[in-house]
Amino acid sequence: MANQVPVAEGVFTWPSEEPRLLASRCTACGNHMFPIQQDCPKCSGSSTERVELGRTGTLWTWTIQGYPPKSPPYAGDDDPVTFEPFGVGYVEIDGIVRVESRLTTADRDELEIGMELEMVLDPLYINDDGDEVVTFAFAPANSGGA
């Protein structure tokens, strides 16, 4: 298995066997934001602290990306011949924030608002060093991941 590297530093804990998304919590009003940001759009405050989000959540809404996104910025397979559709959804985590994420299934019959999900890593591409670049995704819970 290729060495894995994250798509960016500071999006999820790394290195980690069970990475968690990194978010900000406003120290004034308790609002949560993802990814990490300094300023709070809820109370106009500018003091936040770093928090790790839970690895499970529920699907709040979803779609299926049916055509290759333009590259750049997309770093995955944008070849219309080999492109595989992927799911995209907002996942409600810990009842405090809804995070936009790739989903490991693109089958509409497997996707349902309210379903339980768990975080996994999703390979995007192999970089020039031969490392596998991964982003985060959510998979149906108890499916054994991607």
Place this chain on the structure above:
Amino acid sequence: MSDDVAIVGIGMHEFGRHDGVSGIDQGVVAVRRALADAGVQWEDVEFAFGGSKDGGAADTMVSKLGLTGLQFINVANGCATGGSALFSAYNSIKSGMFDIGIAVGFDKHERGAFRIDLASHGLEEWYGESGLALTTQFFGMKLNRYMHDHGITEPTLAKVAEKAFRNGSKNPMAWRRRPMSEAEIAESAMLSYPLTQYMFCSPGEGGAALVLCRADKAKQYTDTPIYLNAAAVRSRKFGSFEVMAPHLATERSDGPTVDASKAAYQMAGMGPEDMDLAQLQDTEVGAEIMHMAENGFCEHGEQERMIAMGETEIGGRFPVNTDGGCLANGEPVGASGLRQVYENVLQLRGQAGDRQVPNDPKTAYTHVYGAPGISGVTILSR
């Protein structure tokens, strides 16, 4: 009721694809047609607000229209560029600063879905690299949740697009003028569930311009002045669900459309029950459906019945997107909001030809929406 500002001239450059014609030139054509419609000379125009997203700087059109020294201000406000130009023109006249001026918008976009400039949206690279930064995903997800919450069904989606292309077929300025069946729309490529290819509009090209003046001088130019009773633009509040959002708050609030709509009704001293027809942002079919309720024309979920009964057809109880909307016209961002106003002026003058709304409409409403969560609304009357 606010009736201090009148629209006395309208002009459009055909929407669509125009190889070899620059965006600026399409704007110039729209202005010349609006001036001719009003019987106004360019040298008499005291000010202009103009904008374009990808078509170039609007104020450079003075080198084609004439170097008269007028006050020309460029406006850049995403999908609300036209609405913002109109708001600015309205206030320039209402304040007493000027008597007559122009609002103009035009655009010329590359083919295919809009490519998102992440940095200009304050977004990080990984968001786009991961395949998330697509407006089409937002539209699919907002609609999917809305259908779940309010009982809108998939067949209703195809009905909205079928109406758009049928109305567009009666509009010589529209881009897509071939009527399409519900089946053809529903069976086209699934781009972002539940939305298929023909349920989305495409970035396009075109121009639109309006000549506005003090209402008490309007009869100098036309026998049928149309009054601009309200023009409002609003940005998003905390808790609204908008495009290009790596996260959402769990707390929900109304989007900018609801706020812009309320502001416009207040300005005009009218309510949704007073409107005779509307042009609503239909980037995709779900947007038209959701915006019917967000602008106050029905309750959430009521659209299912209204559309089945044909109430939003040109001959229906409340016609929506009589010119084919963005679906049939495409979306040259800078021109799109002014295209809606152009259509409403035609409807209120009774000059809309094959697509004329019957029974002499007296009031008309426009609404635009776009990234990163901005809405613009106008109310016209005669």
